[in-house]
Amino acid sequence: MFADSQLELLALLERVFSSISLVSVLLIFVTYGSIPRLRNPRNTFIVFASIANFGASIGTVISRDGLARGEDSALCRAQSFLVHVFMQSDAWWSLGMSVNTFRIVFFHSNPHTFNKWLYSLICFGGPFISGFTLFFISTPARGPVYGATTTWCWIRESWVSIRLFTSYIFVWICIATSIILNTMVGFRLFRARNEARGILNSRIQNTTVDHQTVTETSTDACIQGSEHTFVTAVAVTHKLAPDATNVEPIPPNQTQQSLGSATGSTKSKFWLKDPIKRAYLFTTFMFTLSVLVTWVPASITRIHSLLNRNVPYSYQVAIVAVMPLQGLWNALIFFTTSRGVLRDVMRDKWGLWGLKSANIDSDLVEMEAVPRVRVNEHSEATDSGSDVELRYRAR
Structure with a gap:
């Protein structure tokens, strides 16, 4: 179908991108194993998914060597099994992480109670059962299921229906379900945030009205007694009794400071949004996207092959350039969501004072801007992920 030079380029791309993926997965394993603070439930699921990436990368790094040995060779059959089981297992883990996020947001589940071994049994066991069964399916007319494809050993073209029903359909069911769950979670969190902002704006407006009344009283007192060096102001609180009015002399800027303090206090009550839920949503969204x-590309190629037997060479290039990189995408997700912990570890262990100064400065800026509750990305190690966005409303 393609020239030898084109097939050699495909083999080169497979090996290069598979090697990148293998290195990325090994970095995840080493980092996760050497830094205890990273061992939270979210990262644990990424590590388990990376095991699938490792197996798939081993299968794709073999490239066309299995084809060169022959379709009936042990290398070709082993490559077919690795590609079939571990390539689609990543989609199963994506669905598992989406289910976790859904449980946390809608059922207030504790991430530490998730049974990772049950998830492993499902996400690895499902593809393994189909992959192992295909070893024993063969007919005189079509031969065994595992054999040659254009890029590597997998399921033969003569068994295209098996490839669809044991791989593509399961993968797209996982992707579609993950998208639905992530959309529901995102809508829930954004709606809760908007409700909290509405309550916050209402409280700030009430505080502003009270302050305007106080300012008018202070101005009248200042005009009548202009010889004094201070301004008479009325200190008003939200829970002031009808017959209790405390009048005391305060500096002119004290009123503005009181307003800022009251507004900041009101903001701080509503500023606490659950970082665990947002971290899980971001992780599952990126995982599903990857x-x-x-x-x-593989699905488009498969549809094109069903409609037209001649698949363009560019489609095959897209497949070998994207499918072996699953480990790289997982590494990007892992290190992006764990950057806060990694930054602290580098600062503490290797004394990167620049990072330390930057952190201190940013903390001071945020503290001066508005009092707030700060929770780092790694707070999941101690927090259970309870619903805290609108906790103030229940009071």
């Missing part, structure tokens, strides 16, 4: 990017 699986989607991985499987779109």
Whole structure:
């Protein structure tokens, strides 16, 4: 179908991108194992998914060597099994992480109670059962299921229906379900945030009205007694009794400071949004996106091959350039969501004072801007992920 030079380029791309993915996965394993603070439930699921990436990368790094050995060779059959089981297992793990996020947001589940071994049994066991069963399926007319494809050993073209029903359909069910769950979670969190902002704005407006009344009283007192060096102001609180009015002399700028303090106090009550839920939503969204990017070229190629037997060479290049990179996408997600912990570790262990100064400065800026509750990305190690966005409303 393609020239030898084109096939050699495909093999080169497979090996290069598979090697990048293998290195990325190994970095995840080493980092996760050497830094205890990273061992939270979210990262644990990424590590388990990376095991699938490792197996898939081993299968794709073999490239066309399995084809060169022959379709009936042990290398070709082993490559077929690795590609079939571990390539789609990543999509199963994406669905598992989406289910976790859904449980946290809608059912207030504790992430530390998730049974990772049950998830492993499902996400690895499902593809393993189909992959192992295919070893024993063969007919005189079509031969065994595992054999040659254009890029590597997998399921033969003569068994295209098996490839669809044991791989593509399961993958797209996982992707579609993950998108639905992530959309529901995102809508829930954004709606809660908007409700909290509405309550916050209402409280700030009430505080502003009270302050305007106080300012008018202070101005009248200042005009009548202009010889004094201070301004008479009325200190008003939200829970002031009808017959209790405390009048005391305060500096002119004291009223503005009181308003800022009251507004900041009001903001601080509503500023606490659950970082665990947002971290899980971001992780699952990126994970689903990476699986989607991985499987779109292969799915388009498969649809094109069903409609037209001649598949363009550019489609094959897209497959070998995207599918082996699952480990790289997982590494980007892992290190992006864990950057706060990694930054603290580098600062503490290697004395990167520049990072320390930057952190202190940013903390001071945020403290001066508005009092708030700060929770780092790694707070999940101690927090259970309870619903805290609108906790003030229940009081």
